[in-house]
Amino acid sequence: MGSVDSQMKIVNGEAGYVLEDVPHLTDYIPDLPTYPNPLRSNPAYSVVKQYFVNVDDTVAQKIVVHKDSPRGTHLRRAGPRQKVYFNSDEVHACIVTCGGLCPGLNTVIREIVCGLSYMYGVNKVLGIDGGYRGFYAKNTVTLTPKVVNDIHKRGGTILGTSRGGHDTSKIVDSIQDRGINQVYIIGGDGTQKGAAVIYEEIRRRGLKVSVAGIPKTIDNDIPVIDKSFGFDTAVEEAQRAINAAHVEATSTENGVGVVKLMGRFSGFIAMYATLASRDVDCCLIPESPFYLEGKGGLLEFVEKRLKENGHMVIVIAEGAGQDLLSECLNEQDASGNKMLQDVGLWISHRIKDHFARQNKMVLTLKYIDPTYMIRAIPSNASDNVYCTLLAQSALHGAMAGYTGFTVGPVNGRHSYIPFNRVTEKQNKVVITDRMWARLLSSTNQPSFLNPKDCNEAKKEEAPPTQLLEGDNCNDTS
Template structure:
């Protein structure tokens, strides 16, 4: 039945967002006689898994509850990485390459790519480092501004004068504080209770056009906006992620068979470990902008640090 599933994109199990009903879930586990439950998802799912584990324990059910960390954003804390991340970074290269080609083919051309990453910019960061065609990488962990000395517009003007084109990669959660919102938009939540983000890519494209029309009204200028959001996660896993998933699954099953419950299986410093569910649920894997990887991004792109002076 499951033969060949690992070679397909998406999920045969299907996904859900919101609608968490603890009683209904644990009642279903109990009524069906399950003694092993593997809960696959990101940090929100891990928080739900903690509640399921505690309810199972409260009812004194003989059920092992195990978390399998899954998010292409790579924002699950403690573990080295989550599966799907490396495939997403690999697929993002196609969008960046297309943006570069389009930008180079125009006079004063800018290629703008929006990548997944609500609260963390790991995909944008690693895609930038892998590509080395990116002139500016914007992520949620590093604030930026548009106008004035040290701002994005000043940097882009210099880059266009020097090279004739530029490529920008922006994570979907970057710059949300800069985008004007109505009161209704400020209060809007998704099914899981998370704030609904506005389209930073569309907003930035509009702001770039306004800036150039204002400061250089008689000069040609083009912005090509590419949003591969779902394309980078709807593909089959690459070989690295495929192997990782196999090892992750084996590790989780061995933990359950050894009698453990309430844990997450995942690699820490390259070694597979069993981590308490509640520890993983409360941690978030953010980009450390004082880390060497962000320094590499600054070095590769020559972008400003966006610190106002």
């Protein structure tokens, strides 16, 4: 391989190969001792061939290439290494959950505790109570395989969570005072930004502490990774709300069911729930602008669909149509997210008012908001498996001495990703992409775009042969 950029840990190789590497403890603590990986003598892995990941294994960020494409950006492959940088007896790990609730949090906690114990013989794991502030404001919880045995069957997080600011130096003081040397941080992009700052302070102090992030967002808006945990469960649970709306709508004359789903800035849950359901007539997401009045507007479409079918189901993501709401709030929550107004309630009122004014037809509208029901349930089978892989990938990385990284699947292979890559932008539905076209053809709804919006979307659209980066879950064809 060629040159290495020490600041960003970029490794350049032949044929346009670029490795965006993650930091390692030896970057700032030279001559650290290594130990044979305890998995060598673990009976569970005695039959597995090539269990250890080759030190040079990397994962390509793009897998659709042309014959003359450069090899492109790669990330370090996750998995157990032959040598580890922590003796099992010296490991003192801690786990913290931050931000909003999401199905699968308890599964990740359980698998970090059980993985450290069963695979690496680690018996000192602390749970930090109540998010980042819990490092210096609350008591800790001792976590053992027995304590966490059944927690994956419950929603929420047994550690509690919180949003908002924290004192980085106080957190690192607490880590130092307690003798913690592995920190597992589960949370969304704001949490991962916080984890990056904590890593920088640990590095500045020269501490032998690995910081590993596990990305969490129910909205699936974290870039680079294929999808976030809890997303499958959210889409599945959303089906129940959509089905209820469909039953209500079909049971009365001119029945309309409106379902508001999560998605502050990204409409993935609404899009996938709509595609999975097949009972939805119209899906509205933040990425695709729409308008109500006039020719080609939403109200005209509602009228048309009711005349055709006698009933209608609308799914709307919570961040859609915010530009149309008159009294725009500029308030923010503790995490710095803009406080959104209830667009589902607003659009329900607008539809009812329109038909009451027109006096053309009487309609019965039912509005369903299952947001907190979806967030609070335990994860389903596929998310449970995924959470297990995330947790094990994170602890393998920490044991191998990597730090300042987050973990996730990239094109189906778990990888270690630098913090800045998952916090630099948000993953969004690309409305000039085939997946959104599939939805429009499935619901047979118009795009509601003004000609001006169409022109802008086309400007952003890539040429047909350009290879897009970072849109792994937008188009699976």
